Amino acid sequence: MADKAVMTGTYFMNGDYACCEGALAAGCRFFAGYPITPATEIAERMSRRLPELGGIFIQMEDEIASMSAILGASWGGVKAMTSTSGPGFSLMMENIGLGICTETPCVICNVQRAGPSTGLPTLVGQGDMMQARWGSHGHYEVIALAPSSPQEMFDLTIRAFNLSEQYRIPVMIMADEVVGHMNERVVIPRREEIEIVGRRKPKVSPDKYLPYHPDPDGVAPMANCGDGYRIHITGLTHDERGYPGMDEKTQAQMVNRLIGKIVNNRDKIIRTENVYLDDADVVVVAYGISARSARQAVRDARARGIRAGLIKLETVWPFPEALIRDVAGRVRALIMPEINAGQMVLEVQRCAGGACPVHLVSHLGGSIIHPATILRAIEDSIKGKK
Amino acid sequence: MEGLIRSERLPHIWCAGCGIGTVFGSVIGAIQKSGYDLNKTAIVSGIGCTARMAGYIRLDSFHTTHGRALPFATGLKLANPELKVIVVSGDGDLLAIGGNHFIHAARRNIDITVICVNNLNYGMTGGQLAPSTPFGAKTTTSVTGCPEEPFNFCYLASACGAIYVARWTSLHIRRLTNSITEAMQKRGFGFVEILTPCPTSFGRRNKIGTALETLKFYHERSVIRNDIDPKEAPIDFGNNIVVGKFVDTERPTFLDNYQLSCKNLIGDWPDFEGTIVPENQAG
Amino acid sequence: MSYTIMNKEKHILITGFGGQGVIMAGDILGTAATLYDGKFATMTQAYGPEARGGACSAQIIISEEEVLFPYVKEPHVLICLSQEGYAKNIGSLREGGMLILDADLIQARKISSDIIAYDIPATRFAEELGNKMMANIVTLGFLAAVYNLVGAEALRKAVQTSVPAPTREMNSRAFERGSEYGKATLKSRAKQGRLARD
Numbered sequence: 001m002a003d004k005a006v007m008t009g010t011y012f013m014n015g016d017y018a019c020c021e022g023a024l025a026a027g028c029r030f031f032a033g034y035p036i037t038p039a040t041e042i043a044e045r046m047s048r049r050l051p052e053l054g055g056i057f058i059q060m061e062d063e064i065a066s067m068s069a070i071l072g073a074s075w076g077g078v079k080a081m082t083s084t085s086g087p088g089f090s091l092m093m094e095n096i097g098l099g100i101c102t103e104t105p106c107v108i109c110n111v112q113r114a115g116p117s118t119g120l121p122t123l124v125g126q127g128d129m130m131q132a133r134w135g136s137h138g139h140y141e142v143i144a145l146a147p148s149s150p151q152e153m154f155d156l157t158i159r160a161f162n163l164s165e166q167y168r169i170p171v172m173i174m175a176d177e178v179v180g181h182m183n184e185r186v187v188i189p190r191r192e193e194i195e196i197v198g199r200r201k202p203k204v205s206p207d208k209y210l211p212y213h214p215d216p217d218g219v220a221p222m223a224n225c226g227d228g229y230r231i232h233i234t235g236l237t238h239d240e241r242g243y244p245g246m247d248e249k250t251q252a253q254m255v256n257r258l259i260g261k262i263v264n265n266r267d268k269i270i271r272t273e274n275v276y277l278d279d280a281d282v283v284v285v286a287y288g289i290s291a292r293s294a295r296q297a298v299r300d301a302r303a304r305g306i307r308a309g310l311i312k313l314e315t316v317w318p319f320p321e322a323l324i325r326d327v328a329g330r331v332r333a334l335i336m337p338e339i340n341a342g343q344m345v346l347e348v349q350r351c352a353g354g355a356c357p358v359h360l361v362s363h364l365g366g367s368i369i370h371p372a373t374i375l376r377a378i379e380d381s382i383k384g385k386k
Numbered sequence: 387m388e389g390l391i392r393s394e395r396l397p398h399i400w401c402a403g404c405g406i407g408t409v410f411g412s413v414i415g416a417i418q419k420s421g422y423d424l425n426k427t428a429i430v431s432g433i434g435c436t437a438r439m440a441g442y443i444r445l446d447s448f449h450t451t452h453g454r455a456l457p458f459a460t461g462l463k464l465a466n467p468e469l470k471v472i473v474v475s476g477d478g479d480l481l482a483i484g485g486n487h488f489i490h491a492a493r494r495n496i497d498i499t500v501i502c503v504n505n506l507n508y509g510m511t512g513g514q515l516a517p518s519t520p521f522g523a524k525t526t527t528s529v530t531g532c533p534e535e536p537f538n539f540c541y542l543a544s545a546c547g548a549i550y551v552a553r554w555t556s557l558h559i560r561r562l563t564n565s566i567t568e569a570m571q572k573r574g575f576g577f578v579e580i581l582t583p584c585p586t587s588f589g590r591r592n593k594i595g596t597a598l599e600t601l602k603f604y605h606e607r608s609v610i611r612n613d614i615d616p617k618e619a620p621i622d623f624g625n626n627i628v629v630g631k632f633v634d635t636e637r638p639t640f641l642d643n644y645q646l647s648c649k650n651l652i653g654d655w656p657d658f659e660g661t662i663v664p665e666n667q668a669g
Numbered sequence: 670m671s672y673t674i675m676n677k678e679k680h681i682l683i684t685g686f687g688g689q690g691v692i693m694a695g696d697i698l699g700t701a702a703t704l705y706d707g708k709f710a711t712m713t714q715a716y717g718p719e720a721r722g723g724a725c726s727a728q729i730i731i732s733e734e735e736v737l738f739p740y741v742k743e744p745h746v747l748i749c750l751s752q753e754g755y756a757k758n759i760g761s762l763r764e765g766g767m768l769i770l771d772a773d774l775i776q777a778r779k780i781s782s783d784i785i786a787y788d789i790p791a792t793r794f795a796e797e798l799g800n801k802m803m804a805n806i807v808t809l810g811f812l813a814a815v816y817n818l819v820g821a822e823a824l825r826k827a828v829q830t831s832v833p834a835p836t837r838e839m840n841s842r843a844f845e846r847g848s849e850y851g852k853a854t855l856k857s858r859a860k861q862g863r864l865a866r867d
Binding site (some may be wrong): 293295296368 | 695696699700709711712713714
Binding site (some may be wrong): 235 | 392425426428430440441444446447448450451454456458459460461462463464468469486489490640644648
């Protein structure tokens with residue numbers, strides 16, 4: 001193959017593999033991970049693919065180490081990722097916080113299975129959505145994406161790397177067992193058709209460089225280790241020099257900036273696919289694998305004369321507050337299917353603010369939600385209001 | 387030395403009599419002596435008093451999470467093999483919460499120099515028991531005497547495959563600086579342990595007393611025995627504190643073997659005959 | 670819950686145990702449909718927590734349109750390569766569906782008259798051709814002959830691109846052996862007046 005990194009072509013490929021190919025196409029050359037169902041295939045493929053590209057694959061002793069290693073690698077100047085599932089995601093939380101605090105670009109793919117604890121290792125769940133948002137301690141913002149097909153595993157992994165470099169933040173890909181293990185058509189474009197965001201390097205000399213002095217968009221240029229800038233990076237609350245500042249003022253400045261760089265750029269970060277929203281009476285808000293069933297249910301409802309619509313969340317965090325608020329004011333009900341006991345639905349409810357009823361279609365894990373179940377919820381919501 | 391200190395960050399946080407400052411001086415001396423490009427030399431630390439060294443040295447320096455300096459440093463080194471990577475860590479950081487990473491970083495022979503300041507307790511949090519706390523010693527979480535046996539870090543490092551292992555006290559400044567320099571100049575996982583006084587948190591709760599008394603104690607009881615098996619070199623405070631350079635050997639680093647595996651040159655386990663493994667495994 | 674299958678979707682369930690090439694067969698079927706036959710396909714797989722070596726299945730949906738819900742619960746075609754797979758899944762086969770099994774491996778119960786059942790001695794054929802690991806390919810050849818799911822040419826191509834290069838010729842023979850047996854089976858049934866439908 002001429003271009004080993006970008007495997008241009010059409011494939012019948014599973015989502016875990018597509019995630020790898022997306023990562024490699026995005027320029028990822030470092031992977032540290034630990035085997036865990038249903039994310040193991042990502043590590044397996046990376047262990048074969050990275051050596052072909054002069055990259056590093058290392059199987060670490062656990063997920064704590066894996067997460068730490070990708071932070072180190074990112075500071076070493078290499079795009080880095082790890083993959084895991086629930087139990088490993090839990091172990092990664094502390095160092096995801098370090099990545100957020102030190103503003104370290106990297107990507108974590110969580111192929112979700114049903115929990116809590118060991119749960120159903122081989123079966124699907126979407127129960128880590130709030131953990132992605134709040135799993136590390138302290139207050140911060142995150143970026144998390146939710147692919148619903150192998151093609152999106154490819155596309156969104158590239159986007160995850162781009163967002164992580166653009167906003168200097170660990171980006172989470174919240175996949176699930178079905179998306180990870182399902183084979184489907186994956187089209188890998190030519191290299192020149194793929195948009196890649198590179199690292200924003202300092203434009204000033206080392207003596208003038210402040211590691212956390214932001215550009216107007218709130219994001220600071222990043223010097224890599226070895227570039228001669230002799231930076232100090234710490235998980236302690238720090239000032240623009242990167243030096244610890246043990247006081248409330250430094251804390252407020254740092255946390256405000258960590259939050260602000262995401263919140264103030266959310267229009268550029270958030271992407272949703274909006275289907276039939278113009279005339280919809282009832283709108284299903286869905287993400288990941290559940291969005292496929294939701295799309296079928298919305299089509300079936302339309303076939304039955306019900307004006308149903310769909311908001312498919314490509315970005316789950318930050319949450320599209322404005323869109324949901326707007327739609328809630330125009331529809332008779334919002335419905336959210338998810339494979340947990342109600343997580344993202346809390347956000348939908350919050351944003352709806354009572355403007356319309358919000359119904360949860362819940363599955364507790366082990367299977368995906370059938371379109372007929374969502375269709376029934378759509379029908380019930382219309383009847384309920386009449 | 388001055389150029390390597392972030393003087394704008396002074397005063398430092400270490401207590402009067404603490405041994406970390408002495409070790410810090412040795413680390414800086416060794417870095418200068420070793421002759422590595424300072425722009426390509428990085429310090430990684432976790433959490434604790436010793437970990438704060440990273441904040442005072444004018445190099446690329448990373449003060450990470452508790453126990454995780456080694457996996458962070460592993461990622462850093464593998465991503466950019468040009469870097470000389472030094473990990474500075476306390477005993478609890480490196481060998482309690484970070485113990486598993488220590489074992490595996492040594493086993494993999496990651497090309498990192500690890501400096502472990504062993505002050506027998508968790509100093510920063512006020513003196514709790516650590517995996518180094520001697521049996522019977524008093525700490526805030528063992529007020530009637532530590533009921534656990536400590537372990538011999540040098541023996542552990544050696545058993546896990548470290549290619550350089552040495553132990554000194556903060557009195558052995560010249561030897562310590564030499565050891566750190568030697569460890570840095572080797573390719574692979576080097577480990578240097580330094581016994582230091584912690585008068586504030588450990589000394590005052592135990593008969594070992596002030597910093598000066600502790601150093602006197604170390605002076606009286608330390609015995610240099612180079613090249614002995616570190617298994618035979620436990621820290622026996624009641625008798626001899628064995629110090630010295632215990633291990634100085636060679637074996638392929640992680641990257642050496644990784645390069646071989648990338649070229650499918652490792653050969654077939656368990657019979658490697660017939661497979662040519664290059665003598666000089668270039669990193 | 671009533672289970673609706675989208676028009677134009679064909680659901681296939683292949684069951685066996687790990688190491689028989691069950692997932693590979695599903696992969697080849699999906700590859701044929703997706704890459705060489707202009708169709709849409711999904712494949713999901715199920716295996717127990719033991720992950721490897723135990724019972725496993727590949728669920729394939731092939732359609733003229735985008736497939737949204739990827740689970741197969743009531744297959745149109747059930748292919749069984751193990752007794753356990755057969756016992757566990759025979760009840761799920763749709764009325765009028767097709768059962769393909771290897772009778773050398775599976776003792777079938779009395780098979781309901783509203784399903785079309787075929788026996789293909791795939792493992793024996795594969796052994797005769799040099800490697801019993803090719804039973805999955807023999808079965809695919811048979812399927813190509815008895816059921817118009819994806820074009821036989823597309824399937825041939827998918828076999829060729831999916832198996833390791835040195836085994837292509839061998840697997841090609843395995844595929845043709847299954848295909849010939851399928852054609853012969855159809856012919857003999859036609860003679861008996863029991864023409865298997867599309």
